[in-house]
Amino acid sequence: MTVVADFKYYKNEDISASITLPLTESIVELSHHIIEEQKLHPYEEDDLLNALENFVYSNNENHNDKQSNEALNITLCVNNDEDIIRYWEKQFKEETVSYGDKSGSSDSELFSTAYHKLVHSGIALDTMLQVEQSYAHDVAKLIQQRDEQIEKLTKDQEDMMNKKLEEVQTGNISSEEINNLEQMHIEQQSFMLVKWISKIDTLKETQRREFRDWVMKLLEEHQRTITLQSSFSSPSSPAVIKTFPPITSVLHETNDPQISSLEESFTIHLGSQMKQIYNIRILSANILDLCSIPYDTSNNEQQAQRIQTALALYTNDLCGTVLLTDINVDSMGVSKDFIEEASKSSDFHVDSIDKQLDIIKLHALDARSAENYTNTGSKKKGLIPGDVVITKHSNLCLAHLVFHMMVDESLYSSDMNSRHYIILAIRNIMKVCCSYDITTLTIPLLLGHEMTENMTVQWCTKRAELVLKCVKGFMIEMTSWGGSELKNLQFVVPKGISEEVFNSLATMLPSIFRVSNPLVFKVK
Known part of the structure; x- marks a missing residue:
């Protein structure tokens, strides 16, 4: 639909032109045509061009608004909403790639x-x-x-x-x-x-x-x-x-493949009416040893773990691991060691760890919305403590996904409660597990990868009790989330923990969860 608008030059009302909208020709050519036809001076070219641009822009807006109102009025008068929905659905599928039907499988x-x-x-x-x-x-x-x-x-x-x-x-x-x-x-x-x-x-x-x-x-x-x-x-x-x-035997620095013997496993029941069975394990180990690359063919246990990881790669029984890091993700500590471990071999199924982190850092700049401000009034940008980023892997042992949880110094506070950002981040991680077929999850029980001076017996007991009770509450809440069930939970404590403290934590677990014990009948 086209319309003809009358243009008048504001500096000389005798100069006018009829312009067809929407304009299909160049505004510069149109201005030269008017100058030649009306015999204007060349120095008036800039003023005439500006006037033409403002006129075309304003009239185009009015023309588009009028067409939109007419289309909206026609739509409001139509009673059959299904026809309108089918029409726009067809338009989206034919004109928009993201909504179109796939023509075939990708590589x-x-x-x-x-x-x-x-x-x-x-x-x-x-x-x-x-x-x-x-x-x-x-x-x-x-x-x-x-x-x-x-x-x-x-x-x-x-x-x-x-x-x-x-x-x-x-x-x-x-x-x-x-x-x-x-x-x-x-x-x-x-x-x-x-x-x-x-x-x-x-x-x-x-x-x-x-x-x-x-x-x-x-x-x-x-x-x-x-x-x-x-x-x-x-x-x-x-x-x-x-x-x-x-x-x-090729690399200079190696991790000890032997996992500590401090380990306990339990089978628990949760739920009042529809009881669900879960497997829970607590062990003392370096969390990097649990997901290190096991290519040592002489170690049967590592080969079995590698086979299990390969068999579960494209299934609905994936494994996840929670890794604590700072807001820079790859700057220091366990995260840096983990990235070096994940880079020791090629990943044939997903992007390399370096490429994934580059993408994360690129999008982290827009992670905070424009309305999210700190108390000082400055806008937050990038990752903050409590955020979690996910990397995917196929070349690790018993870890298809790693949840990198951002933490700060408040991690070592003794007054952490159930509303702390780390506890809420664990809830979000468990919710993601239910949504994306992650049925096995490894969590640092003390929310730390290494033993420090402030981790006394009392501190460890209090922290473990908080984490276990909150995780139990999240597991009960999982039944309303839908998706897959998080069937296996693994709690890891730092490798340097004493046997006495470990035994006290292992004793605490069945008292918080309901452990499934067999009923034994004695023959008289």
């Missing part, structure tokens, strides 16, 4: 289906784990070379700096030259680190692409022959998959 969906079929085929599982081990060995070898070169560069720089400092005392060199040397050393370190990061990322990306292609070809061969042959080779070479030494 990720096809790969996940192929991997799930092969890993549950029985015959292909060992072959796939050997391929993953060979790739992890290559990454570990590259990481070892990186660490050796950086260590050698650091030592050479320290020796050079010590010699130059000796010359400063004799007056042969100035402090400015020392500063320039230090700046050069920093640049050398940065350049070498970036070079190795690029090299390792390139290797991981190549491995990811080759592994996914190999899995698809493996599935095609499996479907053709039904029985997999043992002669399948690694995607990285035409030779048969090699047997590599354990990853833990």
Whole structure:
């Protein structure tokens, strides 16, 4: 629908033009046409152009408003709402990509289906784990070379700096030259680190692409022959998959794979009428040991855990772990060690941990709305204590998702209550578990990963009682949330805890929860 509007030049009312709206031609060309037709002076071009732009903009707005009102009046007069809904539903599906019907499965969906079929085929599982081990060995070898070169560069720089400092005392060199040397050393370190990061990322990306292609070809061969042959080779070479030494023997720093023997397991019943059965476990361990990468083929327990993780990857029985961190996520402490652990091998199913954290930091800037202000009136931006970010993994042990919970110094306070932000964050985590098929969750019982001086027996007992009672309340509340059930809970206490304190915490658990005890009949 078009309309014709009469334009009059405000500086000279004798100059006018009829303009068809909405305007399809360039306003600049229209102004030149009026100047030529009305024989105006060239210096009036800017004023005429501004007048035309204001006129077109104002009349376009009025024209659009009039059309909108007419369409709205027609809609209000129609009694059949279903026809209107069907009309707009069709428009959204045809014009908007996010609402349109999918024409086919994506590459990720096809790969996940192929991997799930092969890993549950029985015959292909060992072959796939050997391929993953060979790739992890290559990454570990590259990481070892990186660490050796950086260590050698650091030592050479320290020796050079010590010699130059000796010359400063004799007056042969100035402090400015020392500063320039230090700046050069920093640049050398940065350049070498970036070079190795690029090299390792390139290797991981190549491995990811080759592994996914190999899995698809493996599935095609499996479907053709039904029985997999043992002669399948690694995607990285035409030779048969090699047997590599354990990853833990390649890296300099390793975690102790042996979990502490301080451990108790319980089966509990919750609910008054419809009782639900849950498995609860309390143990003393380093939380990183529970999700470290188990590629040591000589350790049967670790291999069993790795197999269990692979089998549950594309199912509705996922595993989650709660990790405490500061608002920078990857700056220090356990979080930094966890990121190093997750980076030791390629992740073939999801983005790398570094890429996921980059995306999180990018979106964290908009995490707070414009209306959310602090008491001082300044706007909050980014992550704050109590926020939780989630990373996904397929190359860890018994952890498909990690909940990174932001904490601060109030974590060690002795007057924490059930309304504290950490307790509320645990509730939100458990709610996410019910919504996304996470049936096993690991929680730090004392809300800390290491023992500190303030963690006395009384403090540990009070903190554990608070966490256990709140988690029990959330578990009862889960029945109204819908979704999957959080069937397995694992409470972890720091590895340095004394046996006496651990036994007191383990004794507290069945007193808070209702433990399922068998009924024993004695024969008379």
